[in-house]
Amino acid sequence: RSTHARAILGPELFDQLANIKVLLVGAGGIGCELLKNIVLTGFGNITLLDLDTIDLSNLNRQFLFRKKDVKQSKAMVAARTAASFNPNVCITPIHGNIKDPQYDLAWYSHFDLVLNALDNLDARRHVNKMCMAGNIPLVESGTAGYLGQVQPLLKDRTECFDCIPKPTPKTFPVCTIRSTPSQPIHCIVWAKSYLMSQLFGEDEEELSNELDEALKAGENVQEINTLRKEALAFREVRQALRSADQASGAARLVFEKVYDRDIRNLLSMEDMWRFRDKPIPLNFDSIKKDTFLLRGQKASEAAVATKSAPAAANGNATTNGTTESAKLKDQRSLSLRDNWEIFVSSTEKLAIRLQSGEETISFDKDDDDTLSFVTAAANLRSAAYGIAGKSRWELLMRAAEMAGNIIPAIATTNAIVSGLIVLQALHILRKSYDRLRNVHIQFKPAVPLSAVIVSSPNRQCGVCREAYGLLRCDPARTTLGSVIEAVVAKTRWGGDGTDVDIEMDEVVVNTFEGQRLLSDPDFDDNLERTLESLGVTRGRFLSIQDEDSVFQPISLAIAPLPEDHPANGPAFVLPSPMPIPARRPPKPKEPTPLPAAVRTPPRHSLKRAAPDDDDVETMQPAKKVAKGTLPGTPSKRRQLEHDGVVVLDAEGEVVDDD
Numbered sequence: 303r304s305t306h307a308r309a310i311l312g313p314e315l316f317d318q319l320a321n322i323k324v325l326l327v328g329a330g331g332i333g334c335e336l337l338k339n340i341v342l343t344g345f346g347n348i349t350l351l352d353l354d355t356i357d358l359s360n361l362n363r364q365f366l367f368r369k370k371d372v373k374q375s376k377a378m379v380a381a382r383t384a385a386s387f388n389p390n391v392c393i394t395p396i397h398g399n400i401k402d403p404q405y406d407l408a409w410y411s412h413f414d415l416v417l418n419a420l421d422n423l424d425a426r427r428h429v430n431k432m433c434m435a436g437n438i439p440l441v442e443s444g445t446a447g448y449l450g451q452v453q454p455l456l457k458d459r460t461e462c463f464d465c466i467p468k469p470t471p472k473t474f475p476v477c478t479i480r481s482t483p484s485q486p487i488h489c490i491v492w493a494k495s496y497l498m499s500q501l502f503g504e505d506e507e508e509l510s511n512e513l514d515e516a517l518k519a520g521e522n523v524q525e526i527n528t529l530r531k532e533a534l535a536f537r538e539v540r541q542a543l544r545s546a547d548q549a550s551g552a553a554r555l556v557f558e559k560v561y562d563r564d565i566r567n568l569l570s571m572e573d574m575w576r577f578r579d580k581p582i583p584l585n586f587d588s589i590k591k592d593t594f595l596l597r598g599q600k601a602s603e604a605a606v607a608t609k610s611a612p613a614a615a616n617g618n619a620t621t622n623g624t625t626e627s628a629k630l631k632d633q634r635s636l637s638l639r640d641n642w643e644i645f646v647s648s649t650e651k652l653a654i655r656l657q658s659g660e661e662t663i664s665f666d667k668d669d670d671d672t673l674s675f676v677t678a679a680a681n682l683r684s685a686a687y688g689i690a691g692k693s694r695w696e697l698l699m700r701a702a703e704m705a706g707n708i709i710p711a712i713a714t715t716n717a718i719v720s721g722l723i724v725l726q727a728l729h730i731l732r733k734s735y736d737r738l739r740n741v742h743i744q745f746k747p748a749v750p751l752s753a754v755i756v757s758s759p760n761r762q763c764g765v766c767r768e769a770y771g772l773l774r775c776d777p778a779r780t781t782l783g784s785v786i787e788a789v790v791a792k793t794r795w796g797g798d799g800t801d802v803d804i805e806m807d808e809v810v811v812n813t814f815e816g817q818r819l820l821s822d823p824d825f826d827d828n829l830e831r832t833l834e835s836l837g838v839t840r841g842r843f844l845s846i847q848d849e850d851s852v853f854q855p856i857s858l859a860i861a862p863l864p865e866d867h868p869a870n871g872p873a874f875v876l877p878s879p880m881p882i883p884a885r886r887p888p889k890p891k892e893p894t895p896l897p898a899a900v901r902t903p904p905r906h907s908l909k910r911a912a913p914d915d916d917d918v919e920t921m922q923p924a925k926k927v928a929k930g931t932l933p934g935t936p937s938k939r940r941q942l943e944h945d946g947v948v949v950l951d952a953e954g955e956v957v958d959d960d
Contacts, residue, residue: 303388307344315732320346320390322731323412327351327400327429328419329376331711332443334366335720336419337380341388343724349413351396351405352377357668363713401428403841407435407772407859415730416440417723423468427765430455430463435770435843435859439730441723447712450719450743454726454756457766459735465760481568482578483687486680493679494665498672500536501543501556502652502663543653553649557586557642561682581687589642596685601639604685636677638685645678718743761887768845769884771877773858777839779873782820783829786813789846789856792880814845814855823849833860853883 308316324345326337329352337350354376356367366383367376381395398405401424410416410432418440420426426442433440433455440455442463455462478484479492539559542552561584569580588594589601596604636644651671652663665672684690722741729737739753759766773785790809812822815838820828828836838844840860847855863875 304344307342311344311728315728316344318731319344323347323349323414325349325351325410325413325416326419327416327425328421329364329366329380330354330360330419330421331363331713331716332445332719332723333376333419334364334380335716336417336723337366337384337393338387339720339724340417340727341384341391341393344388344391346390347392349394349396350377350381351398351400352380353397353399357666359668363711363716365713400425401841403839406841406861407432407770408774408861410436410438411772413438415727417727418442420444426463427468431765431843433457434462434766434768435857439727441726441730443719443723445711445715445719445743448715448743448745450715450722452719452722452726452741454730454738454740456730456735456738458759460738460756461759462763462766464765465757465763482574483683483689484578486684486689489680489683489687489689490676492683493676497560497679498663498665498676501540501649502656543649544656546657552653553646554586556649557584557645557682560679561686562586565686579688582685584682584686586642589639592639594638596638597688601642602637604638605635636681638682641678641681641685644674645682648672648675648678715743762889767884768855768857769881770857770859771881772861773844773874773877774861774863774867775833775874776863777834777860778832780833781830782813782833782836782838783826785833785844785858785874786811786821786829786846788874788876789858789880792876793856794880794882810849812847812849814847815842820844848883851886853885856881856883 304316311319322345324340324347326333326340326348329337329350333350333352337348340348352375355373356364356371356376356379358369358372360376361367361369361372364376366380371379375395375397377395377397381393385391385393400420416429416433416438418426418429420429421444430440430442432438434457437457440463442453442455444451453463454460479488479496483489483492536559539552539555542555565581565583568574569583582596585594592600592602594601648671652675655663655671663669663672665676667673726738726741729735738756740756742752742754744750744752761767775785790811793809810823813820815836819825820836820838833839833844838860840862842860844858844860845855846858847853858877863871867875
């Protein structure tokens with residue numbers, strides 16, 4: 303089993319692999335391929351962590367899973383399957399979220415290498431910060447269709463994941479989503495993230511917080527107050543969905559609230575519609591009887607899911623000789639009446655599930671009931687607001703893309719990236735840092751792989767340039783002020799050999815948890831409070847920054863006290879040795895503008911400017927300018943005469959000069 307691996311890697315490195323502790327985060331498309339690779343390569347101690355469960359749609363590319371495994375933990379099933387490939391390997395599966403507090407810096411410090419196979423930006427940034435804080439080598443990766451990338455990340459040797467800013471995911475203002483949608487994506491977000499959770503989730507408090515944030519962001523106060531009233535009215539509807547006695551009428555209650563009363567309430571705000579088209583309230587009974595007219599068309603004829611010709615009643619419209627009913631279920635056009643029927647049936651099915659014991663139901667692309675509900679809900683809202691609707695297929699792609707959980711995945715790309723990850727990991731273990739490369743899979747047949755020398759860290763990076771340490775403490779006994787006092791006293795500010803030490807009593811600091819200010823010289827209310835009362839608990843970072851930002855911040859990762867720590871011992875233990883914050887590099891200066899004499903003269907238009915009326919009669923014809931001479935430049939004759947040289951027009955000309 304190991305003969306070829308030993309021959310390729312050499313006996314020294316191969317024997318080392320058995321004792322290397324590897325953390326593999328993610329057991330999806332890349333994770334399954336990567337787990338297979340490192341097991342067969344001979345890595346002996348692997349911890350596999352993944353939050354997700356297996357969906358039917360995973361089986362076409364995640365080959366460690368079978369149909370019988372659907373709905374089971376990805377980490378558990380992948381570990382069980384891969385263990386049979388090499389009985390000498392120990393795989394520890396964990397079904398959990400990598401951002402949970404128990405997976406703190408002390409937990410990360412047990413690993414020699416971290417391999418990322420994640421599919422979302424937030425988790426990637428979290429793992430990157432933990433690896434930078436613990437000085438643990440990380441290999442980052444990702445795929446999208448035929449494209450892929452592998453990036454080795456080592457603190458102080460290469461740039462980290464956050465050295466280059468990443469684009470911020472698109473978000474929408476609350477009032478746009480709730481009150482004034484203008485695009486199909488607005489209706490999809492409303493149906494999936496708002497209506498679905500309001501009816502079948504547990505987010506009344508979350509909604510209130512979201513409206514508070516929208517108010518702070520400066521959104522319309524009147525609209526926010528209207529939305530608060532709507533949220534209170536949802537309580538009656540939620541109770542009806544969960545009551546067996548009212549199950550038959552639950553769909554009507556939901557429909558009449560969100561598509562009739564809520565829209566009428568919005569229409570009462572005249573100022574909102576001064577420059578917008580007004581929505582049309584929908585009537586439950588009229589649509590049911592097919593007497594409702596939507597912009598002049600009957601409910602069964604008003605096409606919602608396409609911009610093409612109206613759909614015929616009962617789906618009998620013909621297209622190129624084929625009937626609408628013959629089309630694929632997910633791609634056919636949906637009339638207003640079709641969407642009404644889907645909305646009623648899916649709402650009733652979801653209500654039955656709630657009454658059968660399901661506490662909450664969230665959107666899942668593989669859950670036909672939730673997909674049907676979101677499709678119909680979004681399309682009915684689009685119909686009310688005069689927006690083109692979407693078919694089930696189009697909506698599935700947009701909704702999943704919006705949620706960040708569908709990226710075009712190709713098994714071959716995953717396999718290539720997984721192989722490249724192992725190669726970069728072996729370079730790290732060999733300490734062959736000069737051979738590390740950022741590798742990109744390109745959609746170019748002539749050059750499918752592009753290997754780029756790794757870049758050095760960005761000196762302005764707010765993640766990998768910080769000074770990290772592990773603060774072991776009991777948050778219930780440790781006060782913020784005591785930590786600040788101890789850290790300031792023990793830290794050699796600028797004592798990294800590149801700067802002159804500063805006297806300790808000259809250092810004044812601010813403290814933060816994430817973006818949250820905990821204290822500064824003018825705000826000391828929290829100094830006597832415990833870290834627990836401030837929410838600075840296990841897995842979080844306490845950042846201490848000198849007030850003038852001369853030095854990089856000190857970030858202390860909160861972790862529990864050691865098991866052998868005496869019960870009556872100190873409430874916290876500082877890092878040993880203490881992290882030494884380096885001086886911040888000066889910000890890049892803006893380029894100095896060139897002196898006026900050095901600047902390139904502006905290009906003059908060849909078109910003559912239109913004269914003013916008063917200047918028409920006195921205007922002289924424009925003089926011809928010698929080719930290659932800028933307007934306003936003195937002629938050669940004038941330059942010579944200025945220097946005292948007389949230029950003769952003919953050889954025999956007499957000069958009358960004193």
